[in-house]
Amino acid sequence: MSVTSVEPSSAAATTTSRLDLSGVSRWYGNVVAVNDVSMSLGPGVTGLLGPNGAGKTTLLHMMAGFLAPSRGTVTLDGAPTWRNPEVYRRLGLVSEREAVHAFLTAYEFVLASARLHRLSDPAEAARRAIALVELEGAQSRRIGTYSKGMRQRARVAAALVHDPQVLLLDEPFNGMDPRQRLHMMDLLHRLGGDGRTILFSSHILEEVEQLSGTVQVMVAGRLAASGDFRTIRRLMTNRPHVFAVRSTDDRELAVALMAEPSVTGVELGRAGLTVRVSDYGAFTRALPKIAPARGIRVRQLVPEDESLESVFSYLVEA
Missing domain, CATH: 3.30.70.920 (Lrp/AsnC effector binding domain/regulation of amino acid metabolism (RAM) domain)
Structure with missing residues (x-):
């Protein structure tokens, strides 16, 4: 399997970012989706582990500025993520819900993302991002013809096109075949090694074990455990x-x-x-x-x- 090297921009190579959550809660009427979560995320890969319905997606959306906390604060390098478009210069998000126009090719989809970020050379940025996820051979095909795993890779490319220092991924391995999963794990490892802050959610223990040494475990909206994966795995066993x-x-x-x-x-x-x-x-x-x-x-x-x-x-x- 060929692996394309990551070519970070000078800003990404020299700058690191940190996400901080302090006493964060989010509720919908009488339903509490996230309850008093505090954590700090820095460079490297962190796994957000928990069963379906634990509040992982709600938490990621607050980190990305898509949702306002009902209580508490979410900041990126000290600035609030809510109602702050400037955070998207440093942050990329791959949501669990697919929102990809099937009539676009992968290249057109990633190019649109590059143009939205007002990059100086959007075409080159799109080509580089597509190469990172190994979609060059299929970049001219409509996304509607893709498998779920290929669509996931196209969405990751769009999130990486502006070379963000922070990357948030919600269940990124859904639908990927074993080869795609291995390549994506290797890519996230290298991005974390470059000094980027990577957080991915999963409900599968083995995915987190293979990719992340640091784990945040969520249960029923609460942060149930935090720290080294081996310690948490031992608690579970x-x-x-x-x-x-x-x-x-x-x-x-x-x-x-x-x-x-x-x-x-x-x-x-x-x-x-x-x-x-x-x-x-x-x-x-x-x-x-x-x-x-x-x-x-x-x-x-x-x-x-x-x-x-x-x-x-x-x-x-x-």
Whole structure:
């Protein structure tokens, strides 16, 4: 896979920007979408992680100046983002919602963005941005003929055309095939390494793990955890777990499991066992030893609390 080198402008290479949120909330009537969020984002790549409906999109729109905070402040290099068009000289946004005219070619779409930014050479800027996302071979095709992953790349090119110091991306990997995802991850890594401030949202743990060492975790509109990904991942893995277990002798297995230190409770029902454990790893290592030692065959072992909502919600209580 070929990778096009990033050619930052002198301003982008020497200037860094910082986004600061202080006590930010946003509500719609009686519905609170974002609740008292404070964070500071500087150069590098940061992941905004959380289940769907956690408030990630609302938060990104406030950072980009599309929404006014109901309470608190959002600033870019000390200046408020709301009602401040000047921030768009330094900021690019790729929203989750597609807003691309299908009749335009990718080149025309990115060129329009360059002209809106009043760049001195919009044609050259458009060509450079399209090369960054590896769409040169398809830039003359109408966007309506593109796959979802290709449309995403065209939108990223439009957001990068003015060489911003801050790039905000809402679920940027949606619809991308594995090759496109790898290229986009590499591009964001290099942009962050150049001193740009990159924030991308995702509900997929593996995407954040591969791309970002720093994570902001949102649950139900609140900032549930913040910091190094390895620490947050450890919190998620070490939380209490519930398993549904079925075997050839559920009653005998229940008795045996009660003696296992990692097991905190066992319930025997018609559908099998419900096993509560305090240590995911210890239990999954112990079960394959306990069952065969008693002549029991495990037919089913299914985590019952592995939804993203349950995983993230544990961080609120931790």
